[in-house]
Amino acid sequence: MNRLSAAALIRCKRDDTPLDGDQLHAVAQGIGDGSWSEGQIGAFAMAVAWRGMGVEECRRFTLALRDSGQRLHWEHLPGPVLDKHSTGGVGDGVSLLLAPLLAACGGYVPMISGRGLGHTGGTLDKLESVAGYDVHPGLARLREVVEEVGCAIVGQGAELVPADRRLYAVRDVTATVDVAELMVASILSKKLAGGARALVLDIKTGNGAQLPGMTAARDLAARMLATARGTGIDVRVVFSDMDQLLGREAGNALELRAVLDLLRDRGDNPRLRALTLELAAELLWVGGLGRDRLDAERRARAALSSGAAAERFARMVHALGGPADLLERPDAYLETAPIRRMVTAPASGHVAAVDVRALGQVVVDLGGGRTYPGQAIDHAVGLAEVIGRGDPVDAGQPLAFVHARTTQAADMAEARVREAFRIAPEAPPCAPLWQWHAPMEQIA
Template sequence: MIPQEIIRRKRDGDELAAADIQSFIAALAAGQLSEGQIGAFAMAVWFNGMSRTETVALTLAMADSGDRLQWADIDRPIADKHSTGGVGDNVSLMLAPIAAACGLAVPMISGRGLGHTGGTLDKLESIPGYMITPDADLFHKVVKETGCAIIGQTGTLAPADGRLYAVRDVTATVDSIPLITASILSKKLAAGLETLVLDVKVGNGAFMADRGQAEILAQSLVEVANGAGVKTSALITDMNQPLADSAGNAVEMRNCLDFLAGRKKDTRLDIVVFAFAAEMLVKSGVAASPDEAEGMARQALSSGKAAEVFARMVSMLGGPADLIENPDRYLARAPVEKPVPAARSGWLSACDARGVGVSVIDLGGGRRHPADRIDHRVGFSELLPLGTRVNAGEPIALVHAADEAAAERAAAALALHYRITEDRPGLTPVIAGLI
């Protein structure tokens, strides 16, 4: 294999053979390519794209660059869900135990915050003792005994993706549909999944602000995953406002515990969680129809079984066994909590969701640089949904900050991220489509 020949052919718009893609990725994983060669390959793909056949080959090659998890001793369908990222999106925290309580095995490998979006791992790290990178044996044991485990990617799982992504990040090639597709799916294939449901966000708080682009990405992910042997579908969901009524880390973990206790009914978050639970259960063959599946999922929540699964997962991964009963004992609170008053009377009609995510980062709840430490205490809670009628001076949210000055800045910023109008707004459905 001569790397520059593969780069040249892709640069010139040729379709690469699967064997060439496999050889190139194997060399990348083995450290045999320079960053210049990796960057040139990524840029050639960015300009010329890849066919579905090429993208499947790239995804499989990256999945095969490290270990593949095996679940032969688990007598449950192996399923997972992945989100392209949003603000106040803590769906995975509740969905995994609900799905597990309904009979699925969910080995969920999640990520940290990226840009303005929050990360599942950062939220879980607000729980004292929780191990986001357990060894393979413990990961397997937790999935087998509880039905789910939410952890971070290990260095042996799709390692080629890590190196390729690092180069893409500094060569302006992150936003390539084939490269995004292969990056997401290679880790899911390596996790040994049988079925997968994707949450492709669209709106001003998503990486894909345009509906057409979101549909292109969703179609690519679904076609490539199915082509690689994993039964997959995608829901396109709205991200023009925070999904939950909290945005941050410990505040979103509290939101998760409230949800598992049944205190978040009839919310946008409720709609999304159960839509994905239903899709997972039908895709895996556990339920025959979406209505039956949603009924099973809601029963798992109302009976307390999903909360029991979550509590056992947390305990087995090093967290406190009584987190659900005593959240205040373990989830740190910020020293300053300050209401954000509505600037005028009227209807909350629009939100800059990306701005809300950036404000969380400004509070210290996200990273400007990879090495930054997160303050898990900070963020926003009690965010009112769009379509709410407010009076001037009434709180539209609560700021959690490290000090008074930071709280003042965050409150002023958040107020600017919401538009209040005299007329009641028309609202976008939270589930925009299914692919």
């Protein structure tokens, strides 16, 4: 039996035999070049979910995925190469804000992003709400945009981490999105291939997260930090709250509109704005773009309020094939759904709890997400003006607005959105929006 055949490698992992570097490179090569079928990729992912991977095995798999394609090198740039990754959230537009904000402060951000996974949204899907925006520009064009603009938010493409690109899509439909080893390998392989030297990993916690419990989130953080050691990237980990939407919209064009409002220093998205500024300050400080943490915070806020971040975002969109005036004329380019339906509160009180996972699934079922790889999505549908945990509400007032393509879809969404909210007489205790993980040297 060929020890590097797909069947043999899957059997080894199924039988709890650790794979060595050559075997893991064979796995990544087979996934990346298409010689492994989607069924074989799914079987391998499920074997990892069942048997797990040790830290060294996970590091080898990460490097194997990284090496399945080309790598970017940025030693010639005059500023630090910075990046961020989220484990997936609902209403999470941080990447769209953060990349241009960092660029406006002197950082360089080749952000390799992904599509939606399960009930959570994807940065690439949001950007593809803009006609013409090329999420797979090729490495030469990516280099040019990063050098000229300071940031580019793109996908892996055919050249960069092709193995993870296929694995990522299969995980979405095989119940392996939340497998810690696959999450770590996927995240780190993209960031290492993209050439980042500092990375903030935003691990979502709460009922809308891929890893709802703090125990699983801390385990993922420890594994990420341990796997990253010796790879040349400085990783910081933050845990952020997903017991309510991060922003107030969920759905691709709707979320992008909210981001455009924040870039123009308007809109009502305090949680999204606050978390973005916090992550920006951390990365600027780690990257040496602030005298201290306080100075880094000041620089981040100034870049947003002055319009400098907005200018970088507009340049990035245009450089990657989108319109030059998206910021000034978003209505001309972002599609809207034909039906807008108010979902009203059944009683007065405060929002005691929100089933965020259910809200994310509503967006998927409206057509704003995928149930199988490669499925086309409707960028216009989703939820808007969603109220948050602890907010006061009167009976008959809106909990959210459904944006749907058909009356039948709006009826379905309205009922399920109302069920996702629990109203109580008293407000629940306040929960922190974020908390930082212990420094790397404190991880066992």
